[in-house]
Amino acid sequence: MPRPAILALEDGRCFHGTAFASDTTATGEICFNTSMTGYQEVITDPSYRGQIVAMTYPQIGNYGVNPEDTESGGPHIRAFVIGELCEAPSNWRASQSLEDYLASHGIPGIEGIDTRALTKHLRSLGAMRACVTSELDADAAVAAAKAAPSMAGMDYVKEVSTAEPFVWSGESREWRLANTSTGQPGPYADLPPARHRIVAYDFGIKYNILRRLRQAGFEVEVVPSTTSAADVLARSPDGVFLSNGPGDPAALGYIHNELRTLIGRVPIFGICLGNQLLGHAFGGRTFKLKFGHRGGNQPVKDLRTGKVSITSQNHGFAVDPDSLPPEIEVTHVNLNDGTVEGMRHRRHPVFSVQYHPEAAPGPNDASYFFAEFADMIDQVKSRA
Numbered sequence: 001m002p003r004p005a006i007l008a009l010e011d012g013r014c015f016h017g018t019a020f021a022s023d024t025t026a027t028g029e030i031c032f033n034t035s036m037t038g039y040q041e042v043i044t045d046p047s048y049r050g051q052i053v054a055m056t057y058p059q060i061g062n063y064g065v066n067p068e069d070t071e072s073g074g075p076h077i078r079a080f081v082i083g084e085l086c087e088a089p090s091n092w093r094a095s096q097s098l099e100d101y102l103a104s105h106g107i108p109g110i111e112g113i114d115t116r117a118l119t120k121h122l123r124s125l126g127a128m129r130a131c132v133t134s135e136l137d138a139d140a141a142v143a144a145a146k147a148a149p150s151m152a153g154m155d156y157v158k159e160v161s162t163a164e165p166f167v168w169s170g171e172s173r174e175w176r177l178a179n180t181s182t183g184q185p186g187p188y189a190d191l192p193p194a195r196h197r198i199v200a201y202d203f204g205i206k207y208n209i210l211r212r213l214r215q216a217g218f219e220v221e222v223v224p225s226t227t228s229a230a231d232v233l234a235r236s237p238d239g240v241f242l243s244n245g246p247g248d249p250a251a252l253g254y255i256h257n258e259l260r261t262l263i264g265r266v267p268i269f270g271i272c273l274g275n276q277l278l279g280h281a282f283g284g285r286t287f288k289l290k291f292g293h294r295g296g297n298q299p300v301k302d303l304r305t306g307k308v309s310i311t312s313q314n315h316g317f318a319v320d321p322d323s324l325p326p327e328i329e330v331t332h333v334n335l336n337d338g339t340v341e342g343m344r345h346r347r348h349p350v351f352s353v354q355y356h357p358e359a360a361p362g363p364n365d366a367s368y369f370f371a372e373f374a375d376m377i378d379q380v381k382s383r384a
Contacts, residue, residue, distance in 0.1 A: 004019070005108070005110040006132070006133055006138055007030075007110050007113060007131070008141035009030065009121075009130050009145060010129040010145040010146045014138045014141065015114065017111055017112035018112045019108065019110060019134035020099050020102075020110070021103040021107055021108055022108045022109075024108050025135050026107070026132050027052075028079070028130065029127055029129055029151045030052040030053075030128065030129070031316065032056055032119045033314070034056045034294065034296070034297055035312075036057045037361050038361045039060050039061070040098075040101075041071050042055070042077070042314075043080065043102070044071040045072070046204030046244075046246060047245055048077045049247070050078065050151065050154060054118055054119065055115065056115055056116070058083045059082075059083065059084045060080075061086040061087075062090065063091035064089030064090075064094025064097055064098065065089075065094060065095065065096045065097070065101040066094055068171070068175075071206040071360070075101075079107060079108045079109065081118070082110075083111065083112070083114075085109070123291055127151070127290070129150065131144040151247065151288070153248050153251050154246075154248050155247055155248070156204075156245070157204060161226070162202045162222055165223045166222055167222075168200075168220040168221075170210065171211075172210070172211040173188035173215075175187055175188060191214060192215070195217040196217060196239060196374060196377050197218075197221070197238050198213070198218050198237050198238055198240065199220075199227075200220050200223070200243060201223060201225060202224060202243055203225050203243045203245030204245030204273065205222065206356075206358065208359075209271070212358040216374055217374055218239075218370075218374070220241070225245075225252075229258040229261035229262045232258075233262070238266075239266060239269065239373065240262055240266050241373075242271070242352070243273070244271055244314070245272070245273035245274075248286075248317060249277050250317075252280075255277055256277060259278060259280075260281045263282075263350055267380050268349070268352075269350075269372075270352035271352065272315055272354060275340075275342070276317055278350065278352045282327075283325050284320060284324040284325070284328070285319075287317065287320055293314070293334065294315075295312070295313065296310075296361075297363075298311045298336065300332050301335050302331065302342070303331055309365035310363045310365050311341075311365060312355060312356040312362070313354065313355045314356065318354065320340075324343070326346075327346045328345060331343060331344050341353060342354065349376050349377075353366065353369060358370075
């Protein structure tokens with residue numbers, strides 16, 4: 001029998017639907033994602049720690065879940081909100097249905113609500129705290145939403161970062177179909193030799209970042225978010241990578257200090273939260289966006305070339321360009337709202353972008369940044 005469920009927002013608005021997956025109650029900041037595919041990657045992205053995610057695409061779950069496409073060791077969302085659940089997934093790679101996967105991790109879902117109305121509400125009033133429940137009535141659910149912690153000031157990085165350093169050795173070959181007419185073998189492309197050794201700070205790093213780094217010729221040692229600059233430099237890396245991650249970048253002062261020490265000592269490339277943390281390390285500030293950028297259709301302009309890329313993004317904070325010192329150049333901007341999407345240091349080998357060049361399932365317009373990082377390291381080595 002259908003199980004009634006409620007999505008309650010902190011402003012008192014409630015959406016009534018049907019529960020799926022786990023029969024429990026969850027609270028967190030609610031946000032929406034406009035991607036048409038990639039729900040498994042969204043669910044397992046550590047950057048969503050502490051959040052309830054609503055998908056704007058109407059039907060979710062139609063190709064199931066498979067272990068090869070996860071972005072971490074498990075899901076990080078608090079709850080999942082969709083218009084319609086596909087109960088009979090069809091894909092040869094699927095090993096589990098979406099409902100069974102979420103249920104096995106104790107995550108509640110709600111379907112059958114007007115996700116278009118929800119999205120318009122959040123766009124108008126901004127991201128807010130919410131509650132998904134099949135246990136509470138509407139008044140209690142609203143009260144639970146109001147009692148949930150705010151995303152501002154939260155350090156979720158400490159919950160998702162690795163506890164111990166490790167060298168990435170996971171499957172990193174690019175998957176592709178065999179083509180008998182051209183002689184292209186499948187289902188994997190060969191990996192290039194590893195030319196550079198880098199240290200990657202794990203603030204909530206996605207597996208596909210590690211895969212793409214390896215595909216670009218990097219040997220990657222992943223270290224905890226609390227690793228000191230001295231420890232990183234003692235490893236004599238060719239470069240340092242700063243990953244994506246959840247929470248408020250302003251709350252991570254212990255990371256800002258270490259990054260300041262690394263700037264000018266080693267080539268650095270940061271994405272998403274890594275971009276925001278560099279903004280603080282440069283002496284700038286970040287601010288919370290009204291409803292964030294989440295989806296695979298965000299237009300970004302490279303101010304140096306005029307080229308526009310369609311990008312995958314997942315962030316609720318942005319760097320304040322007016323707070324940056326003169327030695328920092330803003331290189332990319334979001335064409336929807338003009339916010340900072342990329343920066344570089346004018347004197348030191350440091351650059352970053354706010355979006356995801358490793359996007360899975362895509363788009364892949366920005367994948368060239370991994371090669372740029374390798375080229376930057378080559379240039380630094382040639383001057384040594």
